[in-house]
Amino acid sequence: MKVLRRTALATAILSCAGFASVAPASAQTAPEPATQTTSQSTTVASDSLAGTIALDNCSGSLVRYAQSEGGDKALMLTNGHCYEGGMPEAGEVITDQPSSRTGKLLNTAGDPVGTVTADTLLYSTMTGTDVSLYQLDATYDEITADTDIEPLTLASSKPTDKTAITVASGYWQRTWHCDVNGFVDTLKEADWTMHDSVRYSMPGCDILGGSSGSPVIDDASGEVVAVNNTINEGGEDCTMNNPCEVNEDGTTTATEGEGYAQQTYWITTCLTDDRKLDLSVEGCLLAKPAN
Incomplete structure (x- = not known):
């Protein structure tokens, strides 16, 4: 989860990221501003970047629920450790906070076609998962009309x-392209613990700092099934930047270069009939605030 502070692109590329695959803004090509929104989801080609978002230190994506409507405020997905207020502490859950976070929305080729701006951080945590979900200040229809970009659908x-x-x-x-290589019941990195994490087949998804928050897309359905979040950099056991798998007997396994993502269908278990995120919904899998 380290924050990469190198100022040169070449040195940033050399640093894989553990729990915080966060990269410096100076390594990023500055896109041209605009706006974006749409009402329907799109199935993307395997190398398409349509609907992805470049943040100042992470990656993100423009997402919708299967039941979202064009007039709904659009959503942006990234990691909990990419939250602009700093990484949430273990056990911390942040909800319904004002936000003005911006990102550059990309087209299929990865070219920026506009700027999206959040008005609310709906949810952020690194407890049980590693996710931040923002509400944007524009609707899907508005974004699509401005940019021709449609959101990705959360499975x-x-x-x-x-x-x-x-x-x-x-x-x-x-x-990056690979396969799901099983699921990890308990994944631990430093003080943070995640559950039912997606393990990547390797080689293939040898992610870099800055790829944190990237959507993990099912190639067949085009739906977002997870959010990319960590990789074991040095083979150490359960330390920062070195996540480990906790076995049923409490022993741990750590593999240098092994990467992981956190499932995103958990978000859809917390929706009301009118498509609002509500942690009190029966069966909601997301962690709740302690109070």
């Missing part, structure tokens, strides 16, 4: 093992 169920997936980074304007 409403868990992916299956061996699913072919694409990690699409708006920050780096590139993709």
Whole structure:
């Protein structure tokens, strides 16, 4: 989860990221501003970057629920550790906070076609998962009309093992391809613990700093099944930048170069009938605030 502070692109590329695949803004090509929104989801080609978002230190994506409508305020997905207020502490859940975070929305080729701006941080945590979900200040229809970009759809169920997936980074304007290589019941990195994490098949998804928050897309359905978040950099056991898998007997396993993502269908278990995020919904899998 380290924050990469190198100022040169070449040195940033050399640093893989653990829990915080966060890269410096200075390494990013500055896109041209505009705006974006749409009402329908799109199935993307395996190398498409359409709907991805370049943040100042991470990657993100323009997303919708399966039942979202064009007039709904659009949503932006990234990691909890990419939250502009700093990484949430273990056990911390942040909800419904004002935000003015911006990002550059990309087209299929990875070219910026506009700027999206949040008005609310709906949810952010690094407890159980590693996710931040923002509400934008424009609707899907408005964004699509301005940019011709449509959102990616969040899958409403868990992916299956061996699913072919694409990690699409708006920050780096590139993709990685691999398969789901099973699921990790408990994944631990430093003080943070995640559950039912997606393990990547390797090699393939050898992610870089700045790829944190990238949507993990099911190649067959085009739906977002997870959000990319960490990789073991040095083979250490359960330390920062070195996530480990906790076995049933409490022993741990750490593999240098192993990468992981956090499932996103959890978000859809917390929706009301009118498509609002409500942590009190029966069956909601997201962590709740302690108070």
